[in-house]
Amino acid sequence: MTDRRPVDTRSRRPVATRSRRGAAQERTGTVAGLTNVRTRLVGDRDDVAADAVVGVVRLWRTAWRLARRSWDEVSSVVTGLGWTVLALTVVAFVTGYRFGLREVVVVGWAGAVLVVIAAIALLGRSRLVIRMSLPQARVVVGGEAGVTVTAENPTRLPSVPTTVELPVGTGLVDVVVPAVAPNGSHEQHVPVPTTRRGVLDVGPLTGVRADPVGLVRREVVWTAREQVVVHPRTIAIPSTSTGLVRDLEGQATTDLSPADIAFHAIREYVPGDHPRTIHWKSTAKTGAFMVRQFEDTRRSHLVVGLGVSRSEFDDDEEFELAVSVAASLGARAVRDGREVTVVVSERTPEFAKRPVRAVQTLPTVTPTRLLDAFASVGLADACLPVAEVAGIVGRDTVGISVAFLVVGSTVGVAALRLAASRFPVGVEVVAVVCEPEAVPRSVRVAGLTVMTIGYLEDLRHALHRSVSA
Structure with a gap:
């Protein structure tokens, strides 16, 4: 019997062709879904030419990153004088050899020698570890303050002399560190000027490495920035010397x-x-x-108001005396545990459309916090006068018993009486007029006591006279 099975007449080649086309479509679809650099350069090609193109682009990118990093490092150390000398050196070489000018060629070689010396000066790194410490971060005006610069050499070789820069306020101090022996250290004290009240920024301590001419300059920051707070000068006032404030329980x-x-x-x-x-x-x-x-009975609530308008003071010396008076009164009240409010006038911005009618309340948590705040108080051209300050404090502060208004010599009695009238009835208002080198005196006006002092020590005597009166 003949076995007649159906014969498959389909060719096998089309099957293979179809399978290769499907694999290509699958590969093409996978590559088309990518958004990397290779796809944007050569698409779905994977031959030798495509790999060469990708390799060239990767090599170019690597070279560009290295060149850009080198340029950043060079530009960060080359000064303006260095770029000028480099440009003149190139121009001298080109011009001298092009036109046969020997003098110009000599100038070019001199510039080249300077460039080589500058490059040698940047080689190597410092073996020192430099630190900065502030033995005292707070000091009174005229007190001693300083920064201790410590240089340590942890290596086995001696270090070379170096110079570090220390910014102090608006100035710059060059600190010369001599050669330090292996595993040794060197300390140097740098004084900080405290002739004026304020907050001084000290640091950061910066190591400088430069050539003798000044073509290149490399800086290494060793420390962070610190602050030295210069407090105003204050005078010790006994807690019973005011005479206007009774015991802590209040006055009947x-x-x-x-x-x-x-x-x-x-x-x-x-x-x-x-x-x-x-x-x-x-x-x-x-x-x-x-x-x-x-x-x-009422608990004693003191208010100390300081005017900061430049028009109310004759000069800076007068204002410094007023700050010392206000700081002395406020610090004594805080130490006695009394309820005290210390205010200064708020400044109006230069381009404001209308004046800022507000006061700035200084912190009275501790005497140190209060003196820190007084260190930053300064004169202002546009701010409220003392009468407006008294009106705001008298309106917003509850339970005031005594108010001290510290002003300059240009404020008249009429303005002081107007300021006193802004407080509630029953508040004892004392105006302390600061006039350097003036004869101390005290005048009693209706609802107001005006004390004029010429020195800070006169404040204690004036308050004692108030007790006697």
Whole structure:
């Protein structure tokens, strides 16, 4: 029997062709979905030419990164004089050899020698480890303050002399560090000027490496920036010397209160009185309910206001005296544990459309915090006068008992009386007029005491005279 099976007449070559086309489409679709650099350069090609193109581009990118990094390093150390000398050297060589000018060629070679010396000066690195420390970050005006620069050599070879730069305020101090022995150290004290009150930025300590001519300059920052706070000069005022402020419990007033400390009298009971105020012995004697009555007491709340308007002071010396007076009064009140508010006028920006009617309240948590704030207080051309400052403080501060207004000699009595009238009734207002080298005196005006002092020490005597009066 003949086995007749169906014969598959399809050719195998089309099958192979179709499988290769499908693999190509699959590969093309995969590459088309990528967005890397190779796809943008050669697409889906994977032959030798495509690999060569990719290799050339990668080599170019690497060379460009190295060239850019080298250029950044060179430009960061070459000074303006260095670029000028380099340009003149190139121009001298080209011009001298082109036109046969020997003198110009000599200038070119001189510039080349300077460039080589500058390059040699940058070779190597410092073996030193340099630190900076502030033994005292806060100091009074005229006190001693300084920075200790310590250089250590942890290597086995001696170091070479070097120079480091130390910015102090607006100045710059060059500190010369001599050669340090192996595993040795060297300390040097750099004084900080404290002739004026303020906050001085000290540092960062920068190591400088440069050639003798100044063509190149490399800086290494060793430390961070620190601050030296120069406090205003203050005077010790005894806690009982003010005479205007009573004990911490408060001073008795003529206002009567049903519950307080200062006993006043006994009266008959009226509906609404608290049962705890009943005086039982008097009740037993009279046969009617009698209650205790007290005088209302108020806790002492001091206000120290300092004017900072330039028009209210004759010169900077007068303003410094006023800052010392305000700082002395505020610091003494904080040390005594009293409730105190210290304010200065807020500055108006230069391009503001209208004046800023506000005051700046200085921190009174500790005397140190208060003196730190006073170190940054300065004169301003556009700010509120003392009368406006008194009005804002009198309106926003509750329970004021005594207010000290520290002003300059250009403020008249009329302006001081206007400022005193801005406080609530019953507030004792004392105006301290600061006039350097003036004869101290005290004048009592209606609702106002005007004290004129010429030196800071006169403040203590003026307050003592106030007690006697």
